[in-house]
Structure formats: structure tokens, C-alpha cells
Amino acid sequence: MNLVNAIQVEVYPEQMEAHFTNNLKKDFETFKKSLPVFSNTYQAWYSEAQIVLRRLLPLRLNDFMALYEVPKSRKELKKENYTIEDYLRNTFLTSGFDKKVIVGPVDVIPLVQQQLNILDSVTVRLESTITEISEILQADLLDKMLVAANELARNGLARSAGGVCSAIIQQHLRPFGLSMILSCLRKTHP
Structure with missing residues (x-):
């Protein structure tokens, strides 16, 4: 300085x-x-x-x-x-x-x-x-996605609801490098 x-x-x-x-x-x-x-x-x-x-x-x-x-x-x-x-x-x-x-x-x-x-x-x-704001916004977005998944499930669209839930889980696991594991699991267990 x-x-x-x-x-x-x-x-x-x-x-x-x-x-x-x-x-x-x-x-x-x-x-x-x-x-x-x-x-x-x-x-x-x-x-x-x-x-x-x-x-x-x-x-x-x-x-x-x-x-x-x-x-x-x-x-x-x-x-x-x-x-x-x-x-x-x-x-x-x-x-x-x-x-x-x-x-x-x-x-x-x-x-x-x-x-x-x-x-x-x-x-x-x-x-x-x-970082705090980013985490709050991400949590809010994921909460809204869960509400959307719930609404899809109530309307009989279980596969779509599962897809949204899968995206939410991947988002949570991405920092740990675990999203690739989920991707492999989806391929072996459709």
C-alpha cells in the first residue's frame, strides 16, 4: 500500500x-x-x-x-x-x-x-x-424445486418428480464430487 x-x-x-x-x-x-x-x-x-x-x-x-x-x-x-x-x-x-x-x-x-x-x-x-448469500439463494432454489417435484408427484407425474429430485440430490452432492456416482447409478438402475 x-x-x-x-x-x-x-x-x-x-x-x-x-x-x-x-x-x-x-x-x-x-x-x-x-x-x-x-x-x-x-x-x-x-x-x-x-x-x-x-x-x-x-x-x-x-x-x-x-x-x-x-x-x-x-x-x-x-x-x-x-x-x-x-x-x-x-x-x-x-x-x-x-x-x-x-x-x-x-x-x-x-x-x-x-x-x-x-x-x-x-x-x-x-x-x-x-458465500452466505449464494448458499441461501441455492437453498431457496432447491426448496422451490422440491415444491415443484411434490406438485408433479401429486399430479401423477412420478417420473418427472423423480427427475427433479435427482437434480436436487446432484446439486447437493456436486461439491463432494459425488454427482458422477449418482449419474452412474441412474445408468445402471433406470
Whole structure:
């Protein structure tokens, strides 16, 4: 994802350049120019991601937002409560003695990655939902076919009713590779 690459280049420019030139043997400047400016792109992405989560994965929305928003109850800045909003506001904590950064930009990368992971889980949820809908529709169709088979049987069309029932059984057994067995049985026992 370009947002993760953008934040990594902003936070670790020297390390990323060394990695690109020495390990990947690629032009770092070309790669860097292809990336968005994190602070300019993130807000629009965050707003769109919230809409997607609100509609498709509402139970994860608060987790997603907590990675961005500074907690209202926060009394002091610590690694455990550093947020993406802190990064965008250029908030960090240094030691009093040597001015070494204790909490700051390096702590934002896992937060952005976690937000992307939450958003990626929408794809899994959608696939699951599509499977559920497909199964419901298939079950509904098979139920309607059973009603039709029953109606055929009541009207004295037993062979036709049996054909419909055979199709229903084949449909149920197809995922298990057993429909071929049924087909063979039909040929040997007409």
C-alpha cells in the first residue's frame, strides 16, 4: 500500500534509501516520487475507510478510529497511547537530558499498518457474505424445486418428480464430487 510506503519513507528516509539501492537495486528517487505525501493523502483515505467500515464492518470501526484519535482521557504521552493524529500534528516526546525521542514518528507505522489490516478484513467479510448469500439463494432454489417435484408427484407425474429430485440430490452432492456416482447409478438402475 502506498500509504505505508509513504510513512516509512517519511520516518526512515535513510534506511529506506539504503534498502532500495543496496538490497532491491532500484532507483529510490523514482520510487519516492511515486509516493503520495502521507499527511496530504491520509485524511481523505481515513474518511473513505470509515464509510466502508461503517457500512460493511461496523464492529471494527471503533478500533480503527482509536488508532487515529488522541484519547480524551490521555494524561501523558506514551508509546501505548501514541496515535496517528499525534504524528500528523508532529507531536512527540523527548527525554529531558539528551533530547532523544522516546515516543514519536517511528511509533506510527504499526498503527497505520493495523488500520490497513482492519480495512483488508472487509474483503474477507465480503467474501464470507457472498458465500452466505449464494448458499441461501441455492437453498431457496432447491426448496422451490422440491415444491415443484411434490406438485408433479401429486399430479401423477412420478417420473418427472423423480427427475427433479435427482437434480436436487446432484446439486447437493456436486461439491463432494459425488454427482458422477449418482449419474452412474441412474445408468445402471433406470
